[in-house]
Amino acid sequence: MTAVSETPVTAFEDNDQSPVGYGRMLRKEDPRFIRGKGRYIDDVQLPGMLHLAILRAPMAHGRLVSIDTTKAAAHPKVKLVVTGAMLAEKGLAWMPTLSNDVQAVLVTDKVRFQGQEVAFVVAEDRYAARDALELIDVEYDMLTPVIDVRKALEADAPVIRDDLEGKTDNHCFDWETGDAAATEAAFAQADVVVREDIVYPRVHPAPMETCGAVADYDGVDGKLTLYSTTQAPHAHRTLYAIVAGLPEHKIRVLAGDIGGGFGNKVPIYPGYVCAIVGSLLTGKPVKWVEDRSENLTSTGFARDYVMRGEIAATRDGKILAIRTNVLADHGAFNGTAAPVKYPAGFFGVFTGSYDLQAAYCKMTAVYTNKAPGGVAYACSFRITEAVYLVERIVDCLAHELDMDPVQLRLKNFIRPEQFPYETKTGWVYDSGEYESTMREAMRIAGYEELRREQAQKRERGELMGIGVAFFTEAVGAGPRKDMDILGLGMADGSELRVHPTGKAVLRISCMSQGQGHETTFAQIVAEEIGIPPADIQVVNGDTDQTPFGLGTYGSRSTPVSGAAAALVARKVRDKARIIASGMLEVSVAALDWEKGAFHVKGDPSKSVTIQDIAMRAHGAGDLPEGIEGGLEAQICYNPSNLTYPNGAYICVVDVDAGTGRVKVRRFIAVDDCGTRINPMIIEGQVHGGLTDGVGMALMEIIAFDEDGNCTSGSLMDYLIPTAMEVPDWETGFTVTPSPHHPIGAKGVGESATVGSPPAIVNAVVDALKPFGIRHADMPLTPSRVWDAMQGRPQPPI
Amino acid sequence: MQVPAPFEYERATSVEEAIGLLEKLGDGARIVAGGHSLLPMMKLRLANFDYLVDINDLHDELGYITVEADQVRIGAMARHRELLESNELGAAFPIFADAERVIADPVVRNRGTLGGALCQADPAEDLSAVCTTLGASCVIQGRGGERVVTMEDFHRGPYETAVGAAEMLVEVRIPLRPNGSSAYEKVERRAGDWAVVSSGAAVWMDDGVIADARVGLAAVGANTAGLPEISAALRGQAPSEELYARAGEIAARSCDAATDTRGSADYKRHLADELTRRALRRSVARINERA
């Protein structure tokens, strides 16, 4: 590892460099976005295009009695009205979810959550489509909803999923990991056991662009072109082929530019299927774009785990074991996005960054009358919940032992020489220098000085808190022997073509939603073959043009697709070397590679550039024996393990004792994501994730009233942080490359979202220490903080 | 995109024309000023109207802020941003800038108007609390001419005002008295959010004692309400922490707090107390600074 002290980069010029490879450079895609030339879903305009609007259920649980569409169908601009019954005739009323459950495309029997899709209208314009929804008469019988997750399994709870054969309760699945007996034994010999009930409330990814699709079915050609907001274009294409029975080569999914995903655009939503059906039935392109309330109330939520955490330790602070019991609210359909063998995602990393003797988790997942989802909202498959649990419970232990939370962590970290380290739940962490990373954060923060300041303030009755969190993520899913989504292996392809003049095009299977792939991936290739990033076009998001792969979520782009990009470039370089040996008339072994050119060993004047070689590869004249023309290659990368980025976060808050208001004064984030490709883009990812963390820690929650009405259906109610709530982020880094990854990169897209909520909550709880408080649940709104100060901390659900 | 139900649109170029249009178009017509309260409700289809009468062209006529010897007159079309940036208004009533800084965001403040804010009569509306605190009165104009009502009479209940059919609010008048100052305190969950609770205070001093004082609260009752009991308790007293505490205690006791997503009723009562103390303290400090 190398700890590099960070010179803060503030000026635009500092980033305006043109490295041939890794380094700071402005994003190639940004001129397009800044000038309003991005192509988002609502920008798609096709000749003759019709517009689709969806009628949604007003209640959380109700039986569909009748539905009358005559008035809507008679609207002069309406072309088509479709109900669940009509879809059922075509076998399309239900579709598979990402977790092998089924979800209704349109309600046929009963409504299972407020906002569920009941019918759709296709009309000449979106205004008429929306107006016509009000002309559909639906009669429902109200049913008692199941809203409180803790009561979902009570004997008299109404059964939500009576569509599943033989279903007599709201049980979704059970899952466990670790060793129950060994953990029990460790707890039995512990001096100290701490228990805390910890809720990670339901939140929503709330991307700036809502979900939508334009389906364009060509009846002559039999080809369906689907423009859609998807983080996984190839996986979606295969699923449409399976669900709709269309031949896969006759489906083209085009993602275009995506205005934020955060996991929200991983699933297939009923709206996409409705748009396809609309186009099939009308023979016209059909556009469906959600409004904000539809996005917040019906598409994939995240979290919603009610956790009991238990930690066992010796009196002097050696952690022995962690145990947890989780009640998971999956909503009306199990739409969790996770590899099939991992129904709880990668929650198994709840053992954190610590060397334990034992660990055990038992989870019960239930159905409730709430929107389905459980998407990987910038969480690498439930790692957000896991990290929050362990970092909160470790702080509770520090509180109990009256020990500094940093000292407690330092004492228990997995040590560098223990890597690769297999955790008690079976995850093999690749590399890490946790103590150095922690100390770097402490250095930037001036940790000791902060503690002194806090002590002085406490004497004056002022509430200042310092919160620490250390996270380890498991990202880059994943090895195909263990990981698939609905049977599709999680390997990713990459294809590189170098044109005669030495410019190149790289086609990748993952899908940017703002992460800057067009820049980062060009830099990865540039580093390997010495063609400047500006000369490398990166293509993603078009299934007709790119190789198969599972898309972007769970911080998998760089770990999986990035590895593919590096390896395909090396394959091209290997061929270039043979061509160069012919051009320079020496053996391959007599050549040295210096980024961008081969030269004869010992004689740098005899050299050919990659551009010269490209021209030769496509030009006239002989090539070395057995070498075909052209300079291109394709590969599919199957990762041998996940990568494990980690980081140390320190948060400083001031709490207004009179109002309970929390001000995040400072936030120090030291990330170790292995090799750093473009530090500017990494910082951007970290800044965004930290802001997200402030949202979850302090204000975000998708809440329901007791009747199951969602009370967070607009951005006036579902609060997202603004620049006013966040400090100037202080970032730093250490570099511990992943040993098994071709370029040592680990992925960083979600680190900050995972690591920041516990740091902020730990800081607030630390500020409230004079009140004897050990735990308070998110979101820490002023009211909830004040309630905690009064000794009445309430769980949010 | 959220799509409102169909409606027709008219644009008025004078107060007379606006009133004439309202009269002609009847019940289904609504004035649109900044549109920042009305349009969101229409987009969510919580409110549907047959006609909108746009009065933005009346900004020239009704966008003024005029400070006179014994009163300040503000036209109904004065925008949040103009109220925030007016030095004269800020000098007379610092409470305006205090409040405007925490009302919504620049996008909303560029368009939203004083008239729209008062006529929306949202119980959490900040400018209503400001005007109540300052003892403002509202000038309502109809076919038959003008009438002037106090803030107490202007607000009839949540989302209900004294403005009748074919009438509009044209001006707000605020009495200007010597040796006074004012302040506004608000707790919101996030910048741009509506108040969890807010409290405005105005204090007038005479020879070291409080000659008069008023407190107005938002988000803890059907309407932003003045609290005469506090005025009575403060009048003739020298300012002190004990006095602010007494005022805070009255505020907490007299407000009508309900638990909702913004906060618990207990918390809101506590805030009514805490913020009232802070607003009074700051008002007095401002008077002292000037002296």
Ligand SMILES: Cc1cc2nc3c(=O)[nH]c(=O)nc-3n(C[C@H](O)[C@H](O)[C@H](O)COP(=O)(O)OP(=O)(O)OC[C@H]3O[C@@H](n4cnc5c(N)ncnc54)[C@H](O)[C@@H]3O)c2cc1C
């Ligand atoms: C995101 C957001 C956040 C906000 N946050 C806050 C906040 O923190 N605090 C706060 O106080 N407000 C807040 N608001 C409301 C904002 O201040 C509105 O602009 C204001 O309440 C209404 O002013 P308007 O000119 O936009 O009125 P409009 O929306 O145009 O009209 C509102 C109502 O008043 C009527 N009306 C308008 N003018 C007249 C008139 N002259 N005579 C008779 N009737 C009239 C209209 O018919 C309508 O019924 C927020 C709004 C938004 C969108």
